[in-house]
Amino acid sequence: xxxxxxxxxxxxxxxxxxxxxxxxxxxxxxxxxxxxxxxxxxxxxxxxxxxxxxxxxxxxxxxxxxxxxxxxxxxxxxxxxxxxxxxxxxxxxxxxxxxxxxxxxxxxxxxxxxxxxxxxxxxxxxxxxxxxxxxxxxxxxxxxxxxxxxxxxxxxxxxxxxxxxxxxxxxxxxxxxxxxxxxxxxxxxxxxxxxxxxxxxxxxxxxxxxxxxxxxxxxxxxxxxxxxxxxxxxxxxxxxxxxxxxxxxxxxxxxxxxxxxxxxxxxxxxxxxxxxxxxxxxxxxxxxxxxxxxxxxxxxxxxxxxxxxxxxxxxxxxxxxxxxxxxxxxxxxxxxxxxxxxxxxxxxxxxxxxxxxxxxxxxxxxxxxxxxxxxxxxxxxxxxxxxxxxxxxxxxxxxxxxxxxxxxxxxxxxxxxxxxxxxxxxxxxxxxxxxxxxxxxxxxxxxxxxxxxxxxxxxxxxxxxxxxxxxxxxxxxxxxxxxxxxxxx
Numbered sequence: 297x298x299x300x301x302x303x304x305x306x307x308x309x310x311x312x313x314x315x316x317x318x319x320x321x322x323x324x325x326x327x328x329x330x331x332x333x334x335x336x337x338x339x340x341x342x343x344x345x346x347x348x349x350x351x352x353x354x355x356x357x358x359x360x361x362x363x364x365x366x367x368x369x370x371x372x373x374x375x376x377x378x379x380x381x382x383x384x385x386x387x388x389x390x391x392x393x394x395x396x397x398x399x400x401x402x403x404x405x406x407x408x409x410x411x412x413x414x415x416x417x418x419x420x421x422x423x424x425x426x427x428x429x430x431x432x433x434x435x436x437x438x439x440x441x442x443x444x445x446x447x448x449x450x451x452x453x454x455x456x457x458x459x460x461x462x463x464x465x466x467x468x469x470x471x472x473x474x475x476x477x478x479x480x481x482x483x484x485x486x487x488x489x490x491x492x493x494x495x496x497x498x499x500x501x502x503x504x505x506x507x508x509x510x511x512x513x514x515x516x517x518x519x520x521x522x523x524x525x526x527x528x529x530x531x532x533x534x535x536x537x538x539x540x541x542x543x544x545x546x547x548x549x550x551x552x553x554x555x556x557x558x559x560x561x562x563x564x565x566x567x568x569x570x571x572x573x574x575x576x577x578x579x580x581x582x583x584x585x586x587x588x589x590x591x592x593x594x595x596x597x598x599x600x601x602x603x604x605x606x607x608x609x610x611x612x613x614x615x616x617x618x619x620x621x622x623x624x625x626x627x628x629x630x631x632x633x634x635x636x637x638x639x640x641x642x643x644x645x646x647x648x649x650x651x652x653x654x655x656x657x658x659x660x661x662x663x664x665x666x667x668x669x670x671x672x673x674x675x676x677x678x679x680x681x682x683x684x685x686x687x688x689x690x691x692x693x694x695x696x697x698x699x700x701x702x703x704x705x706x707x708x709x710x711x712x713x714x715x716x717x718x719x720x721x722x723x724x725x726x727x728x729x730x731x732x733x734x735x736x737x738x739x740x741x742x743x744x745x746x747x748x749x750x751x752x753x754x755x756x757x758x759x760x761x762x763x764x765x766x767x768x769x770x771x772x773x774x775x776x777x778x779x780x781x782x783x784x785x
Contacts (some may be wrong), residue, residue: 300494306438310403314434322399323664324434329409332358336379338414338712340420350415357424358409358432359381360439360461361402372423375410378467384410385417386426399426405435405461413608448667453775454783472591473777479590480564480761481544483583489540489566494521494529496546502743503527504655504758505678505735506549507560522548525758526565527681531711532746534567534754542566544761555773556703559782562761571755572683572710573694577603577670580698580706580757584668584764591768597701604669605696608657610669615660621653621675622691648733650678661699668700677728680721680737682709698759715747 311428317324338355341578345351359377366372373376373384388396402408411429417423439461440446446462452458459466481491499518501508510519514674526543533541544564568575581601606614609622619637624630629654631644642655653675661671673685674695682693694710710719722739729736765777775781 309432309437310438310505312438313401313403316401317398317431317434317468322398322431324431326430326432329356329358329430329432331356332409334379335359335375335382336423339380339382342414342416345416347416347417347420350413351390352413352536354413354427355410355424356409356411359407361404361408362439364400364404367400373399373426375408375424378471383417383421384426385414385423390427391429395429402431403438405433405437405439407433407435409724410784415704418765422574423760450783453781456779462681469765469769469771469777470779474767475591476587476768477544477562477734477761477763478589480583480759480764483586484542484566485565486577487540489542489568490537490538492530492533492541492543493545494523494526494533494543496548498523498529500738500740500742501650502737502740503738504547504549505650505673506551507735509550514523524549526563527756527758528712528740528743530565530567531742531751531754531756533712534569535746535749535751539569539752540567553782554785555775556763556766558762558774558778559776561778563636563758564761565756565758567711567754567756569752569754570742571673572753573696573755576708576710576755576757577698578673579697580670580708580759584705584758587764589767590677593768599668603698604667605672605674606669608661608671608675609673611661611669613658615664616656619656620733621656623735624628625649625691627652648731649729650675651733653678657697657745662703662704665699665702668698668705670696670698671704672696676721677724679709680725681712681718683712683714684717703763703766704760705763705767706757708755711754711756713747713751713754715744720745 302419314324333355335357338357344350357375359375361373361376362376364371369388371386373386375382375384386396386399391399392698409432410424410426412425412427414422414424417418440458446452446459451458451666488560497520499520501521501524507525508521508524512519525547529540530543542564544561547563548560581603585599609620612621613619616637616639619633621630624633627647627649630649634642673692676693679693679695682695685692685694696708697704698706701779725737726739762774762777766774769777
């Protein structure tokens with residue numbers, strides 16, 4: 297029999313069981329099942345219970361049947377819910393022969409609700425005796441192989457629901473993701489920030505150096521862009537006097553897919569009036585440490601403050617055998633220096649100076665970082681929204697990127713609040729665009745006019761939630777921690 301024929305027979309057998317349930321007057325898809333206790337909660341607090349002893353406590357649990365052992369007068373079944381796994385004991389002298397037969401005939405993968413008492417079996421396992429049960433949803437397709445789980449990567453990412461059913465580690469990953477997000481929000485809320493919502497569909501994209509997705513609004517008959525960042529709208533909130541704001545949500549960038557890139561991703565950006573990038577560094581250290589504690593992080597990374605600080609100029613020199621980007625201030629000179637240094641894997645022809653610098657960061661610095669580090673003081677050409685460095689060096693701005701475990705996790709500035717300088721920076725970005733930089737920042741006159749109203753000194757940070765989750769879970773691919781990642785056909 298072919299695999300296709302076997303699957304067809306399995307589906308037919310499950311549908312036949314569905315009809316038998318209906319023939320018995322059992323609704324295989326009831327409306328609700330109130331009063332459910334998570335299995336982990338039902339099992340908690342009985343550590344001192346002796347084998348063969350009952351608790352006298354009844355619970356109602358619900359979940360998916362994951363295993364079945366025995367039949368006839370007694371059977372044991374495993375039920376899995378979000379909190380874990382619980383063993384069920386079904387006995388014919390409790391349920392009666394007809395109900396017992398119905399229960400043991402259910403398929404693995406069926407969703408059931410169970411009422412019963414917790415006891416410790418003679419073998420020492422906490423168990424729920426089945427006093428009554430309710431079919432909650434008949435599964436018409438078999439679950440992934442119970443012994444080997446779901447290991448095919450393509451199937452795991454394309455059919456995440458099967459991955460969640462089969463792999464406890466996957467469920468734990470997304471529970472951790474939820475903890476990361478709730479902890480980030482809690483930290484900012486406790487620090488007096490307010491959460492705001494800015495447009496996802498924007499008439500002009502901005503706030504990052506990236507290519508946007510374009511969509512068309514039929515009624516208005518105009519193109520909009522899916523936002524690449526929330527930055528410019530959030531700074532307009534600072535102008536308006538909200539003083540401490542943040543937004544946690546999706547951004548979209550029309551870029552390649554890799555182990556650390558997905559075209560839609562989750563960011564938190566926060567902006568704080570009367571602060572600068574030094575204050576932002578402290579907040580990043582505090583927030584990440586708080587997230588690590590909340591998630592019970594036990595890995596090898598050291599998130600304790602203070603994190604190492606190094607200038608971008610020194611970081612590139614450190615990892616390229618001494619290449620000094622500020623000694624080569626035009627594209628031709630820097631390209632010659634990269635070739636002279638014998639660096640491999642760099643495309644130098646036809647590249648702008650900012651593109652060459654960005655390439656050095658992503659290929660020389662970023663992959664070689666393990667414990668978190670702040671790389672500071674960036675060239676003005678690649679930082680159009682950052683304030684000039686107080687060092688007096690006209691080429692540099694107060695910006696940092698935080699790197700950890702081979703990834704950038706945060707980007708921050710002392711925000712530029714001089715509208716005339718911001719206008720000049722936009723004009724510089726326009727020149728870069730004419731030189732072939734298709735990720736240059738477009739000119740945004742509305743934002744400049746907002747700055748002309750007056751924006752207080754401000755520190756701003758964008759921190760990648762997906763990459764923070766990768767750090768907390770030890771996953772090396774963003775597709776592991778995004779429920780439904782973008783996939784090729």
